[in-house]
Amino acid sequence: MNISPHSAKLLEVIRLGHPTLRDVAEPVPEDWFSSARLMDLGRDMIRTMIEENGVGLAAPQVAESLRLFAYWVPETEDEAEIPPTVLVNPEIRPIGEDFEEGWEGCLSIPGLRGLVPRHRRIKVKARRVDGEPVSLTADGFQARVIQHEHDHLDGVVFLDRMTNIHSLAFEPEWERYILADESDDP
Numbered sequence: 192m193n194i195s196p197h198s199a200k201l202l203e204v205i206r207l208g209h210p211t212l213r214d215v216a217e218p219v220p221e222d223w224f225s226s227a228r229l230m231d232l233g234r235d236m237i238r239t240m241i242e243e244n245g246v247g248l249a250a251p252q253v254a255e256s257l258r259l260f261a262y263w264v265p266e267t268e269d270e271a272e273i274p275p276t277v278l279v280n281p282e283i284r285p286i287g288e289d290f291e292e293g294w295e296g297c298l299s300i301p302g303l304r305g306l307v308p309r310h311r312r313i314k315v316k317a318r319r320v321d322g323e324p325v326s327l328t329a330d331g332f333q334a335r336v337i338q339h340e341h342d343h344l345d346g347v348v349f350l351d352r353m354t355n356i357h358s359l360a361f362e363p364e365w366e367r368y369i370l371a372d373e374s375d376d377p
């Protein structure tokens with residue numbers, strides 16, 4: 192499957208307060224796989240995610256109450272990039288009992304960052320837009336992104352998952368006071 196962000200449309204990202212963000216999204220029907228409608232939506236979501244500088248975007252965030260999301264993981268010192276991917280009708284289950292706190296933001300809640308506990312490792316089963324089954328194990332940041340996006344399919348946002356609302360910060364202040372402080376640590 193060839194996903195070219197250049198032929199895709201930029202979609203409007205809805206923000207917290209729009210009722211669709213709080214709905215439980217519907218599964219993508221079986222006869223939609225490989226359709227132009229679903230393939231185009233996937234492409235448009237990838238383009239929108241990249242142009243908005245996000246690492247994930249769920250269909251409800253573009254006012255489509257359907258169970259699919261796009262995500263990608265930038266290259267780090269330890270891990271290779273996971274290129275932009277669309278997962279349809281995903282099901283996730285945790286592996287083990289380990290939780291990990293990490294910083295999250297959301298294109299539907301612009302400008303804010305907060306610490307969110309997530310399962311450290313998960314198993315994911317889903318389909319591609321062409322219907323091909325996908326099965327993967329994710330940990331660390333990838334597991335975090337997938338859990339965040341999967342939550343959107345159930346009308347849940349990262350604020351709902353925060354166990355300590357005191358960590359909530361605006362991005363410039365987060366970068367100045369928190370990120371800088373963390374990178375000072377050995």
Ligand code: NI
Nearest residue numbers: 296297298299
């Ligand atoms: Ni989000």
